Amino acid sequence: xxxxxxxxxxxxxxxxxxxxxxxxxxxxxxxxxxxxxxxxxxxxxxxxxxxxxxxxxxxxxxxxxxxxxxxxxxxxxxxxxxxxxxxxxxxxxxxxxxxxxxxxxxxxxxxxxxxxxxxxxxxxxxxxxxxxxxxxxxxxxxxxxxxxxxxxxxxxxxxxxxxxxxxxxxxxxxxxxxxxxxxxxxxxxxxxxxxxxxxxxxxxxxxxxxxxxxxxxxxxxxxxxxxxxxxxxxxxxxxxxxxxxxxxxxxxxxxxxxxxxxxxxxxxxxxxxxxxxxxxxxxxxxxxxxxxxxxxxxxxxxxxxxxxxxxxxxxxxxxxxxxxxxxxxxxxxxxxxxxxxxxxx
Amino acid sequence: xxxxxxxxxxxxxxxxxxxxxxxxxxxxxxxxxxxxxxxxxxxxxxxxxxxxxxxxxxxxxxxxxxxxxxxxxxxxxxxxxxxxxxxxxxxxxxxxxxxxxxxxxxxxxxxxxxxxxxxxxxxxxxxxxxxxxxxxxxxxxxxxxxxxxxxxxxxxxxxxxxxxxxxxxxxxxxxxxxxxxxxxxxxxxxxxxxxxxxxxxxxxxxxxxxxxxxxxxxxxxxxxxxxxxxxxxxxxxxxxxxxxxxxxxxxxxxxxxxxxxxxxxxxxxxxxxxxxxxxxxxxxxxxxxxxxxxxxxxxxxxx
Numbered sequence: 089x090x091x092x093x094x095x096x097x098x099x100x101x102x103x104x105x106x107x108x109x110x111x112x113x114x115x116x117x118x119x120x121x122x123x124x125x126x127x128x129x130x131x132x133x134x135x136x137x138x139x140x141x142x143x144x145x146x147x148x149x150x151x152x153x154x155x156x157x158x159x160x161x162x163x164x165x166x167x168x169x170x171x172x173x174x175x176x177x178x179x180x181x182x183x184x185x186x187x188x189x190x191x192x193x194x195x196x197x198x199x200x201x202x203x204x205x206x207x208x209x210x211x212x213x214x215x216x217x218x219x220x221x222x223x224x225x226x227x228x229x230x231x232x233x234x235x236x237x238x239x240x241x242x243x244x245x246x247x248x249x250x251x252x253x254x255x256x257x258x259x260x261x262x263x264x265x266x267x268x269x270x271x272x273x274x275x276x277x278x279x280x281x282x283x284x285x286x287x288x289x290x291x292x293x294x295x296x297x298x299x300x301x302x303x304x305x306x307x308x309x310x311x312x313x314x315x316x317x318x319x320x321x322x323x324x325x326x327x328x329x330x331x332x333x334x335x336x337x338x339x340x341x342x343x344x345x346x347x348x349x350x351x352x353x354x355x356x357x358x359x360x361x362x363x364x365x366x367x368x369x370x371x372x373x374x375x376x377x378x379x380x381x382x383x384x385x386x387x388x389x390x391x392x393x394x395x396x397x398x399x400x401x402x403x404x405x406x407x408x409x410x411x412x413x414x415x416x417x418x419x420x421x422x423x424x425x426x427x428x429x430x431x432x433x
Numbered sequence: 434x435x436x437x438x439x440x441x442x443x444x445x446x447x448x449x450x451x452x453x454x455x456x457x458x459x460x461x462x463x464x465x466x467x468x469x470x471x472x473x474x475x476x477x478x479x480x481x482x483x484x485x486x487x488x489x490x491x492x493x494x495x496x497x498x499x500x501x502x503x504x505x506x507x508x509x510x511x512x513x514x515x516x517x518x519x520x521x522x523x524x525x526x527x528x529x530x531x532x533x534x535x536x537x538x539x540x541x542x543x544x545x546x547x548x549x550x551x552x553x554x555x556x557x558x559x560x561x562x563x564x565x566x567x568x569x570x571x572x573x574x575x576x577x578x579x580x581x582x583x584x585x586x587x588x589x590x591x592x593x594x595x596x597x598x599x600x601x602x603x604x605x606x607x608x609x610x611x612x613x614x615x616x617x618x619x620x621x622x623x624x625x626x627x628x629x630x631x632x633x634x635x636x637x638x639x640x641x642x643x644x645x646x647x648x649x650x651x652x653x654x655x656x657x658x659x660x661x662x663x664x665x666x667x668x669x670x671x672x673x674x675x676x677x678x679x680x681x682x683x684x685x686x687x688x689x690x691x692x693x694x695x696x697x698x699x700x701x702x703x704x705x706x707x708x709x710x711x712x713x714x715x716x717x718x719x720x721x722x723x724x725x726x727x728x729x730x731x732x733x734x735x736x
Contacts, residue, residue, distance in 0.1 A: 141558040141559055141560050142558075142560040142561060144554070144558060144639070145554040145555075145558040145560040145563075146560070148550040148551060148553060148554035148558075149550070149551045149554050149555075149566065151546070151547035151550060151551070152547040152548055152550065152551035152570070152610055152614060153551075154547075155543065155544070155547050155603075155606050155607060155610050156570060156573050156606075156607050156608075156610050156611055157569075157573070157607075158607075159585070159588065159603055159604060159607045160573055160576065160581055160585070160607050162584065162588065163581035163582075163583075163584035163585040163588065164576065164580075164581055166583075166584035166587075167580055167581055167583065167584055170583065170584070178583055178586060178587060179587070180587055226472065229465065229468060229469060229472065232461040232465055232469075233459070233460050233461050234460065234461055234465065234466055234469050235460060235466065236469070236473075237469075239473060240469050240472065240473055241722065242719055242722070243472070243473040243476040243477050244472070244476055245718050245719065245722060245725065246476055246477070246480060246711075246715055246718075247476060248664075248718065248725075249664065249711070249714040249715040249717070249718035249719075250711045250714070250715065251667055251668045251670075251685070251686050251689075251710055251711065251714065252668055252670065252686070253668075253670050253686035253687075253689050253690045253710075254685075254686070254689050254707045254710045254711055256690075257689050257690065257692075257693035257703060257707055258479055258483060258704075258707055259479075260693060261693070261700050261703060261704070262479060262482070264700075267494065267495050267497075267499070267698065267700065269482055269486075269499060272497070272498060272499035275498070276498055276499075283497075303475075303476075303479075308729075311725055311726060311729055312729050314726060315726045315729045318726070360575075364577045364579075366579065366670075366671055367670045367671070367686075370670075370690070371690050371693065371694075385577065385579050388579050389579055389671075392583055393675075398583055401583070402580075402583065405577065405579045405580040405581075406580060408577055408579065408580065409575075409576065409577060409580050412575060412577065413575070416575065
């Protein structure tokens with residue numbers, strides 16, 4: 089649910105600027121950034137504050153820097169060091185043996201890690217795709233004039249507010265093979281003949297984890313879409329409707345293209361979160377059955393804490409960081425070029 | 434919500450606007466209401482079942498076929514949660530709630546305090562290395578907990594803050610602060626600098642401008658930053674799982690996860706504990722609902 093990069097700026101600017109039919113492209117919202125920075129230049133020139141700013145900025149940023157970097161700098165460096173060593177205890181005095189890149193080389197031939205990567209990619213692709221499609225639909229629904237719209241919005245907001253662990257525990261109970269309400273409901277409705285062990289086979293368990301994740305995280309996608317829809321002028325859709333475009337056509341030719349920047353943001357956030365998925369898997373299956381739902385983060389955790397192989401665990405964790413950073417960079421590229429192509433800056 | 438007042442300045446568009454308003458006043462078609470009902474049911478049904486299960490006798494919950502309405506009310510779990518000893522599973526939920534509340538409040542207070550100052554500097558001061566500073570802060574927000582949890586554990590042992598609420602507050606603040614800093618910077622950036630200029634001419638110093646002019650104007654941003662930060666704290670699991678072990682500091686996600694692992698078939702107490710854990714964030718989210726969209730629009734969409 090975190091918040092994004094400054095490269096989304098051009099995308100939005102293009103969105104507020106591009107419906108040129110409704111507003112002049114440089115409407116009040118358009119050139120805000122550039123004009124305010126020129127104001128600031130003039131402001132600084134007038135008051136001659138540029139000299140003092142450096143020291144003052146450092147002073148104002150110092151508390152935040154202490155809070156943020158004070159605690160995590162050493163752990164980051166230590167993790168890098170651990171990843172080049174063979175260490176079998178978390179203690180700093182534990183014997184360590186420098187092994188160079190061996191941990192990283194092992195990672196590429198470790199069949200368990202390769203399997204875990206496969207599970208992670210499957211989880212990421214399916215859950216993100218489902219969350220975006222459902223999020224767009226629910227966002228549209230929330231924007232409609234409904235008689236009980238507040239109830240709809242509140243209901244969709246609920247899973248977002250629910251802690252991930254609570255949601256995962258709840259789904260584990262709902263899907264329980266012997267007493268789960270989902271088994272009860274489906275058998276009583278005659279949809280299934282007998283109780284099933286939904287979390288009992290690797291494929292089924294992974295799909296159930298995806299359902300639980302989609303139930304929880306579609307909310308945030310839907311609210312992003314709702315926020316994006318609020319910026320699209322109604323005149324556009326109405327003009328198209330006057331021109332004879334049907335609802336489906338209006339959606340695909342007007343709404344969806346204008347929602348693109350928001351959808352991209354959701355895509356970025358959800359893929360990065362999904363690739364790091366840990367909580368929901370840990371609570372629902374602990375990576376089982378027979379490691380069938382083990383994701384890379386769960387595997388790194390189990391390598392370090394269950395197998396006490398801290399060097400290798402750190403190496404896997406660092407590889408996750410690398411993948412996440414690569415994803416972030418790739419997306420930032422996509423977002424910024426997408427913004428320019430749409431006629432931003 | 435989606436209709437802006439953009440046209441009000443031009444009188445000839447006023448007519449078109451009122452016509453459009455007229456169209457907008459019409460309710461969506463019936464089928465859409467039906468879809469909405471189905472969606473509401475899908476989202477609310479699991480919560481409803483947790484509520485029912487939390488007051489249903491254990492034997493009824495293990496029955497096949499399952500009965501959907503309790504034979505008689507069994508309030509024992511709720512009583513145990515509120516009166517039980519902190520070392521029992523039920524009482525443990527209560528102490529975990531208190532821990533979660535303290536950790537979230539402490540983290541949000543610390544993070545907002547330092548991030549307000551930092552966000553002002555990033556938004557209003559021009560200095561060398563500004564871009565790289567922002568990037569540095571944001572990159573710590575991107576570090577997955579799994580990557581630093583092992584050495585962090587050792588540090589907490591050494592400074593005596595393992596299994597301690599202050600330890601958790603410090604750890605959480607390290608990733609909540611960049612998030613708050615980022616959100617507030619966006620909201621400050623949206624305020625025109627003429628405001629600062631005018632206040633300076635009126636003789637206000639920088640800190641006075643920040644506290645008495647900018648911060649009140651950026652209130653929606655502040656609220657949405659607080660809202661999202663609270664949610665992040667309440668939700669955090671991996672650090673809490675590894676850094677806490679006793680009722681002294683165990684947070685509610687850890688208590689729920691442990692319980693669902695250990696007492697696999699005590700569904701009634703699990704339901705009560707899960708509902709209890711959900712109440713604070715759900716209430717906060719519902720009360721501050723409009724800041725959810727404001728925060729998403731500013732932090733995520735506008736950038």
